[in-house]
Amino acid sequence: MxxxxxxxxxxxxxxxxxxxxxxxxxxxxxxxxxxxxxxxxxxxxxxxxxxxxxxxxxxxxxxxxxxxxxxxxxxxxxxxxxxxxxxxxxCESRLDNVVYRLGISPSRRGARQLVGHRHITVNGKLVNIPSYAVNEGDVIGVREKSKSLEAISSSLSANPVKVEWLDWDAHLMTGRFIKSPERAQIPExxxxxxxxxxxxx
Missing domain, CATH: 1.10.1050.10 (Ribosomal protein S4/S9, N-terminal domain)
Known part of the structure; x- marks a missing residue:
């Protein structure tokens, strides 16, 4: 790419x-x-x-x-x-960025790789397009077979969700995109x- x-x-x-x-x-x-x-x-x-x-x-x-x-x-x-x-x-609503914000990966580059390698699901379906636009109410999760990956588990423990517009379920390893963030909620x-x-x- x-x-x-x-x-x-x-x-x-x-x-x-x-x-x-x-x-x-x-x-x-x-x-x-x-x-x-x-x-x-x-x-x-x-x-x-x-x-x-x-x-x-x-x-x-x-x-x-x-x-x-x-x-x-x-x-x-x-x-x-x-x-x-x-x-x-x-920009924040892109799938690779949402995966990064959820703490599944410590960087956007790593998140893009996880998406491209088919480790991420949206509403239960595999999505391997990093630029995929996540919509309000969508549920982003880690594929069942990928939940045991050390890279993902270590990232989740080190990078808890810090944004108000995402909700994370640690047990299911899924996050809900509550709504598109407002400017004040974007730290960049x-x-x-x-x-x-x-x-x-």
Missing amino acids: ARYTGPKSKIARKFREPIFGPDKALEKKNYPPGQHGPNKRRGKQSEYAIQLAEKQKAKYTYGILEKQFSNLFTKASRAKGITGENLLSL NIKEQLIVELYSK
């Missing part, structure tokens, strides 16, 4: 945020990558550059390709409400208005 498989620390340093999770390299070198280090003179960024960087950060955070992200923006702009908030809500540090301005040009 056409996914970013390069150094995660390099991207995290570029945006100066641990967008792939805790990163020791970012803590040690909290400045953009490059051979000249932190002393390189960097000119003032243009408005377009700032907007583009915010879009790139959102794409890397959720692991979404350009075409998919553009389609999500189109869908968000057609829906009722604030476009930027709709966009983030759609993304300035969605900059993305809207970029696409509106």
